[in-house]
Amino acid sequence: MKALSSLRLAVAAMAALVLWTAWGVQMAFSPSLAPLLRALAEGHLLVHPSQWGQAPSLGMFWVLGLLALSGLLALNLLCCSLSKLVRNWSWRNALLLALHLAVLLVMLAHGATLVVGYQRQHQRLLPGQSLTLPDGAALSLKRAHLEPQPMAACLRQASQKQTRRRARFPKGPGWAEVALSRDGLALGQGQVAFMQPWDADGVRVNLVGYFCPSGPEPVVGAVVNVSRRPLAKPFFFAYGAAMLCWLLLLILDLRRKRGGPAQD
Amino acid sequence: MAAEVAGILCAVAFGCALGGFCLAALAGARGLRRVAAGAGGLGLVGCLLGIGTVSLSTGRIAFYGPYESLMMVGLWLGLLAMWDALSQRLAVAAWSWGLGAGLMLWLFFAKLGAAPINLIPGYVWMPMFFELRLAAQALLLYAAACHLAAWRGGGNGVAARGRLALLSGWGAFMTGELVGAWWSYGWLGDFWQWNAGFLSSTALLLLMGLGLHLPPRWAALPWLRLVVGAAPGVALNLVVLNHQMGMGS
Numbered sequence: 001m002k003a004l005s006s007l008r009l010a011v012a013a014m015a016a017l018v019l020w021t022a023w024g025v026q027m028a029f030s031p032s033l034a035p036l037l038r039a040l041a042e043g044h045l046l047v048h049p050s051q052w053g054q055a056p057s058l059g060m061f062w063v064l065g066l067l068a069l070s071g072l073l074a075l076n077l078l079c080c081s082l083s084k085l086v087r088n089w090s091w092r093n094a095l096l097l098a099l100h101l102a103v104l105l106v107m108l109a110h111g112a113t114l115v116v117g118y119q120r121q122h123q124r125l126l127p128g129q130s131l132t133l134p135d136g137a138a139l140s141l142k143r144a145h146l147e148p149q150p151m152a153a154c155l156r157q158a159s160q161k162q163t164r165r166r167a168r169f170p171k172g173p174g175w176a177e178v179a180l181s182r183d184g185l186a187l188g189q190g191q192v193a194f195m196q197p198w199d200a201d202g203v204r205v206n207l208v209g210y211f212c213p214s215g216p217e218p219v220v221g222a223v224v225n226v227s228r229r230p231l232a233k234p235f236f237f238a239y240g241a242a243m244l245c246w247l248l249l250l251i252l253d254l255r256r257k258r259g260g261p262a263q264d
Numbered sequence: 265m266a267a268e269v270a271g272i273l274c275a276v277a278f279g280c281a282l283g284g285f286c287l288a289a290l291a292g293a294r295g296l297r298r299v300a301a302g303a304g305g306l307g308l309v310g311c312l313l314g315i316g317t318v319s320l321s322t323g324r325i326a327f328y329g330p331y332e333s334l335m336m337v338g339l340w341l342g343l344l345a346m347w348d349a350l351s352q353r354l355a356v357a358a359w360s361w362g363l364g365a366g367l368m369l370w371l372f373f374a375k376l377g378a379a380p381i382n383l384i385p386g387y388v389w390m391p392m393f394f395e396l397r398l399a400a401q402a403l404l405l406y407a408a409a410c411h412l413a414a415w416r417g418g419g420n421g422v423a424a425r426g427r428l429a430l431l432s433g434w435g436a437f438m439t440g441e442l443v444g445a446w447w448s449y450g451w452l453g454d455f456w457q458w459n460a461g462f463l464s465s466t467a468l469l470l471l472m473g474l475g476l477h478l479p480p481r482w483a484a485l486p487w488l489r490l491v492v493g494a495a496p497g498v499a500l501n502l503v504v505l506n507h508q509m510g511m512g513s
Binding site for chain 2: 006007008010011014015017018021022024025028029037038040041110113119121194195197204205206208225226227229232235236239240242243246247249250253254
């Protein structure tokens with residue numbers, strides 16, 4: 001317990017994680033690892049160990065190392081909080097304890113996204129098309145609307161030319177109407193716009209772009225992100241609580257005029 | 265405001281900020297408090313002029329691209345340095361002005377003026393994220409200045425001040441991350457993205473955490489205290505500047 005709660009272990013774990021994440025930053029630019037990062041984001045890499053063999057071995061080594069080091073830091077955080085901060089009661093220690101526990105919850109919420117919930121990024125849907133989600137629900141696009149209309153023609157032209165240039169996000173207002181159903185039973189229907197997501201039955205739909213397939217008739221399709229993050233609210237609550245504790249601690253330290261808190 | 269007038273004012277502001285901070289750092293290092301405070305004031309006026317020009321010419325607050333960002337960081341850092349100069353902590357002030365001047369040098373490689381950006385009216389999370397990051401940049405650079413002054417003989421009081429600045433910078437950065445997570449959740453549907461930006465933010469947060477958790481025996485080593493106290497400020501500014509140079513240069 002003493003070794004697990006030591007500051008030396010905390011420093012060692014954090015230093016190792018700094019190097020590990022810096023390595024991860026370098027790897028994030030590598031095209032060969034993009035599918036691995038997408039699998040992590042989509043939340044099915046750790047749920048289906050059968051996929052581990054398909055992932056690049058270096059990437060899997062990095063992911064497992066990240067998990068091991070994060071787990072070690074979380075354990076140290078818990079042990080340190082319980083053994084040192086609980087022992088001596090004071091308002092400052094209580095705030096420090098709350099801050100550490102809130103940060104621990106934030107870490108756990110991050111870790112939980114690897115196994116709980118899912119995300120599907122940049123799904124292209126044309127009106128009438130539907131997408132089956134991992135939990136069995138189906139998302140369909142009723143219609144997409146984009147203003148001004150010439151922008152739709154512009155998108156179509158760009159699509160036909162197959163230009164490599166990334167299309168600029170349309171400035172005009174636009175929206176897409178989507179519907180969610182499960183086993184043929186309608187769960188809801190709503191409108192999404194840029195930065196205005198639609199939530200139904202725990203599923204969040206975000207409009208992130210438009211596209212126009214090549215064809216005789218100009219049809220505007222929507223590019224959407226679909227996610228289910230049941231831990232989003234606890235995550236933001238814990239994060240907010242951590243920041244509140246930090247603010248109170250800072251005020252406490254400034255009022256004491258000690259020039260700074262002790263080494264915690 | 266006409267674009268040419270704005271361009272001239274931005275260049276004048278840059279000259280005042282860079283010249284003022286350089287002179288203040290040199291005067292501060294030589295113990296000339298009044299000269300240093302005057303020159304530091306000129307640097308502050310330069311930063312305010314730059315920020316005001318950007319705001320008047322674009323109709324929004326300054327927060328985006330290298331010019332606006334560095335002027336904002338310069339303003340916060342200059343204010344902290346001025347506070348120190350007026351409170352008889354000239355060594356810390358001199359290091360702060362010196363780091364501020366070093367930061368301004370980057371603008372020789374960037375466009376002087378506002379960076380183009382499409383803002384969604386009424387959507388506050390994006391500017392708030394950037395403003396909190398800029399505040400964290402300034403606070404962490406100030407922490408680096410305190411640790412440099414402590415290393416050069418400023419004493420434990422200055423080092424403790426550096427630690428408080430590090431704690432403040434950590435909080436500002438982490439609050440920025442919270443705002444960024446909310447922005448990402450509203451924009452892309454998730455509070456975390458597996459990409460280089462989010463991973464580098466995590467590395468920076470951990471680096472700040474390192475400085476806040478040194479065991480007392482290790483914290484007594486001046487060189488180690490300097491390294492862990494100054495590294496977050498230097499690293500954050502390098503990471504952000506590297507990113508910003510691609511936005512508005």
